[in-house]
Amino acid sequence: MNRAVLVFAVLLAALVPLSLLAGRVWINPFDVAGSGAANAALILAELRLPRAVLAIIVGAGLGAAGAAMQGYLRNPLADPGLFGIAPMAALGAVASFWLGAAIPPAWAAWSLPLLALTGAGTGMALLALIAGRTSSDAAGGAGGGIALFTLAGLMIASLAGALTALAITLAPNPFALSEIVMWLNGALTDRSWREVMIAAPLVVAGIAVLALAARSLDALTLGEEAARSMGLDPARLLWLLVIGVGLTVGAGVAVAGIIGFVGLVVPHLVRPLTDRLPSSLILPSALAGACLVLAADSIVRVLPLVTELRLGIALSLIGAPFFLWLLVKMRRGRL
Numbered sequence: 001m002n003r004a005v006l007v008f009a010v011l012l013a014a015l016v017p018l019s020l021l022a023g024r025v026w027i028n029p030f031d032v033a034g035s036g037a038a039n040a041a042l043i044l045a046e047l048r049l050p051r052a053v054l055a056i057i058v059g060a061g062l063g064a065a066g067a068a069m070q071g072y073l074r075n076p077l078a079d080p081g082l083f084g085i086a087p088m089a090a091l092g093a094v095a096s097f098w099l100g101a102a103i104p105p106a107w108a109a110w111s112l113p114l115l116a117l118t119g120a121g122t123g124m125a126l127l128a129l130i131a132g133r134t135s136s137d138a139a140g141g142a143g144g145g146i147a148l149f150t151l152a153g154l155m156i157a158s159l160a161g162a163l164t165a166l167a168i169t170l171a172p173n174p175f176a177l178s179e180i181v182m183w184l185n186g187a188l189t190d191r192s193w194r195e196v197m198i199a200a201p202l203v204v205a206g207i208a209v210l211a212l213a214a215r216s217l218d219a220l221t222l223g224e225e226a227a228r229s230m231g232l233d234p235a236r237l238l239w240l241l242v243i244g245v246g247l248t249v250g251a252g253v254a255v256a257g258i259i260g261f262v263g264l265v266v267p268h269l270v271r272p273l274t275d276r277l278p279s280s281l282i283l284p285s286a287l288a289g290a291c292l293v294l295a296a297d298s299i300v301r302v303l304p305l306v307t308e309l310r311l312g313i314a315l316s317l318i319g320a321p322f323f324l325w326l327l328v329k330m331r332r333g334r335l
Helices: 003-021 037-073 085-102 105-135 138-169 174-184 193-212 214-220 224-229 234-256 262-273 278-302 311-331
Strands: none
Touching: 003 037, 003 262, 003 278, 037 138, 037 193, 037 214, 037 234, 037 262, 037 278, 085 105, 085 138, 085 174, 085 234, 105 138, 105 193, 105 234, 138 174, 193 214, 193 234, 193 278, 214 224, 214 234, 214 278, 262 278, 262 311, 278 311
16 A cells, blocks of 8 residues: 555544544543533534535545646646636635525525536636647647646636636625635535535545546656657646546535645645655545645634634645745755
């Protein structure tokens, strides 16, 4: 078994029970017959267990997407947000708050994840339409395809960010504005089994698609020409990456909002435990991403604050210094 898989699987197994017990109200696992046992069971089954499962799902998707992105772009500073899919998913979710009363009551509970997934799908389609033709053009070379792919992702992300800012500026009422701003910060608060059922199949499917791309990503580490001589199909690899990252990142944003830096940080934690090939990174990065998001979510629940710190803010406070450290290492030529 891959050493990294074993390490992070053991760590995840240790974090799950701690996550279930931790919170503003700590649960005593030995008080099985006490007066609070019934309430504890309800808290575990309806609040903390679905939240922990969702943290694992979202973190796994972001971790796997980050490893695949860094392998495809051959850049240790790459992040799934570069694809533009996460900002498009966020734009779709913001649209659900903006439409508000116009959504029929029967669809209200499902409008946010459905519109977020629609936004992610739109981002995937735009990315494939803009970059796909050039990536499949053998004369253009894989390097040109990757450059265009990156620029297309940045353009889509910029457009989605501008439209999101416009939606915030023109928010129809203060309640919608508050909901938009809070949701964009990312959190797992008040999530239920419904969100788990939405995200789980999409993230699992996305990780499976990224695993199919692993060998092609390994070949790409040798350079574009060498990879082509080994049978690399740039168009197929592009589609696998777009679909895999779209499913994993889009599903995460649809149920939890924007949670940044996981895809950037996690592959660097995993890489020293592997042979550094993308095929060895995707599954361990999924487990490490699950560990990171689960641990961060547990920490924000126990911090002595008046209101719970948003998970996206907490991970940004961790990720930004880590990113700066990576930049310093890169400048010194040690990355």
